Amino acid sequence: MSTAGSSAEKSSARSINPHISVDCVIFGFSTNQLKVLLIERAYTDESGNRHRDLKLPGDFITPDEHLDRAAARILEELTGLHDIYLRQFEVFGHPNRISRKIDLDWLLETTGLQIHRVVTTAYYALINISESNRDFAIKNNARWIHISRIPPLAFDHLEIIRRGLKHLQEALRNEPVGFELLPAKFTIRQLQTLYEVILDCKLDNRNFRKKVLGTRYLVQLDEKQAGVPHKPAYFYRFDRNTYMRDRKDYIGFNF
């Protein structure tokens, strides 16, 4: 669990349910890297020294708040974005997930409550960094951290990210979620790199193009890349309506 920096302060003012929280693993893709949006947390140790570390965006739910709604709220408070791809993926309820002194102290400091047991529901969000960076300021000392360069985090947040990545990989295999991480216009190579980075594998370029262009829901635009020192690539867009119509209800099984 946890509480978003500024949301935490709000939490102590407004009414919260201190037993249940929501945490968001916000994935973004830029400069050919998968990143996670983390928040700087400041806390004071027993010697009065101020420390910083990072945590997932999250918050306690309010007494009558739907979990999905809480996740959307956290995302919107942080980034200003709404209508973002957001999926519940797992609950973390280990009784010792809040046991380090710094975590207990930080909760006391931000909520005013002595809290030692919180069950958190984890969501992952997929956002397009470049567009959202352009239009919305990232507030609350949030930072994009490369997925494989994540420092020690608050609570069990590293584990939550690991599991979130697993779920993202699973989703990427079975649904067209990759587009959520790309701008509306993208090149096939960008898409392929996204798959390679998230699934951590190499894909054959010709087979990849054959596969994705074989679907009817990837539509080529008239526009090409400009100013690149090589043959410019066409831009494509994802046509969700066509996907919805054509989606094959897969029946095979592998075990």
Place this chain on the structure above:
Amino acid sequence: MSTAGSSAEKSSARSINPHISVDCVIFGFSTNQLKVLLIERAYTDESGNRHRDLKLPGDFITPDEHLDRAAARILEELTGLHDIYLRQFEVFGHPNRISRKIDLDWLLETTGLQIHRVVTTAYYALINISESNRDFAIKNNARWIHISRIPPLAFDHLEIIRRGLKHLQEALRNEPVGFELLPAKFTIRQLQTLYEVILDCKLDNRNFRKKVLGTRYLVQLDEKQAGVPHKPAYFYRFDRNTYMRDRKDYIGFNF
């Protein structure tokens, strides 16, 4: 959320966390049907009349109980079974999921507390009905109900079962979980029927045999069916060790 019949009574005695519960969708397979284990719930309406309906086995967690542990406890209290396949699959946190008068009244009656908001973590369990019936008594007025003949249930338990079935179907496609629902010795036809019933489709017998016998982890026993009025089928068993060694780390993607 909910509380298992007898566990509910216990809950009011022992210390509970009344905000968080665990519910178990316990699947079983017998007479070629997929079934769910449900518990009879009795409640008294305002006119003092006694009513019965059905609910999922579930309970509040205790203050320091791991969610997984709570699910295992519920399962064991009910069936006496342990080391059962048990997977968390989803959290149900809608603020109105406990809003019907009968549900509110029943909670008051069984816990002594006025409870109107509970976030529940749902697990599904896979058990082999015949073996467990033989060795363990099912307590607490529990009944196996055919998956497509489920009457109106307490709380949002019907929705939880629907979602649990979806997750079971998904698991069945990707992992060898079907064996959890069968006796240690089973015939290929039993296995095929299990797939057909759970995935709700017809499978070609020759192709099915080819596929499952192509794996190395389905091993034929010397034993055959006896007393059947037709050619007796060989029994097979699932070799989990071989599966663990041979499991192909599937890399393909379909979207």
Place this chain on the structure above:
DNA sequence: ACAAAAGTGTTTTTAATACACCCATGA
């Protein structure tokens, strides 16, 4: 003219599908 990434086809291999008959047993 060079560097750099875009874009393109064919062959091979593998997996999925479709399909029909004989076999072993109990009654």
Place this chain on the structure above:
DNA sequence: TCATGGGTGTATTAAAAACACTTTTGT
């Protein structure tokens, strides 16, 4: 001997994988 479900093989089709060169642009 009959009814019942068990068990088997092949041909076709579809999808995945392997693989190398030409094109377009900026510098």
